[in-house]
Amino acid sequence: MSFGIVAAVGGSIVGGMISSNGAENAAETQAGAAAASDATQRYMYDTTRADNAPFRETGLAANNRLADLMNSGQFGRRFTQADLNADPVYQNGLQFGLNEGTKGINRQAAAGGSMLSGATLKALTRFGNDYGSTKANESYNRFNNDQNAQYNKLAGLSGAGQQATNQVSAAGQNMANNISASQIGAGNARASGYVGQANAWNGAIGQGINAYQQYNTMNRMFPTSGYSGATGYTGGSDPLGGFIDANGWA
Numbered sequence: 001m002s003f004g005i006v007a008a009v010g011g012s013i014v015g016g017m018i019s020s021n022g023a024e025n026a027a028e029t030q031a032g033a034a035a036a037s038d039a040t041q042r043y044m045y046d047t048t049r050a051d052n053a054p055f056r057e058t059g060l061a062a063n064n065r066l067a068d069l070m071n072s073g074q075f076g077r078r079f080t081q082a083d084l085n086a087d088p089v090y091q092n093g094l095q096f097g098l099n100e101g102t103k104g105i106n107r108q109a110a111a112g113g114s115m116l117s118g119a120t121l122k123a124l125t126r127f128g129n130d131y132g133s134t135k136a137n138e139s140y141n142r143f144n145n146d147q148n149a150q151y152n153k154l155a156g157l158s159g160a161g162q163q164a165t166n167q168v169s170a171a172g173q174n175m176a177n178n179i180s181a182s183q184i185g186a187g188n189a190r191a192s193g194y195v196g197q198a199n200a201w202n203g204a205i206g207q208g209i210n211a212y213q214q215y216n217t218m219n220r221m222f223p224t225s226g227y228s229g230a231t232g233y234t235g236g237s238d239p240l241g242g243f244i245d246a247n248g249w250a
Helices: 003-072 081-085 088-112 118-221
Strands: 235-237 243-245
Touching: 003 118, 081 118, 088 118
Parallel strands: none
Antiparallel strands: 235 243
């Protein structure tokens, strides 16, 4: 076989190898880029989760405390006599106010000469009842305000924790979507690389076969010497520098 046909076929094979390697390298490069992208996504998610961890933990603790108070009946219960007796503002201020008010009524009655009259006694009784009711109502309001204040503080912390949890969940979902898309892209790149390799080799083989067929056709069409027998050709040199036998083979 001549050097020309060897070069033609060999060139096709080398070209196929180069194209095949190129397709493989391109697929590996895209797969590597996808892996780097996945690592970046995971890093950002881990950072977001770590940044929000204190708020999530505080919110969880507040929510647990809120649940304990609700389950124990501390929140939502009615104001009782025990709460009134436990109110330091009521206990400390009630007697002092009663004493001062009583003194004022007695002084006024003494100045008018009605110290021990029925009117004075009624005034003292009415004052005691009104003053006691007013102070008890103030204690009731303080009780509710304290309850609401505690609840709102705990609920606020719990809400901040829930917001942090939602933010982490959103970041996780975003990461999952991006990594999924990246993995699909990497898979498609690898599949495309395999197809590219197969096409490159198929093309190289096809070119080699075409070159060989063209070589034989030229040898039959343009022999340079050697005729005898039924075919009229006994062998000779081919146009590309090889030797052709009587059957047309180099």
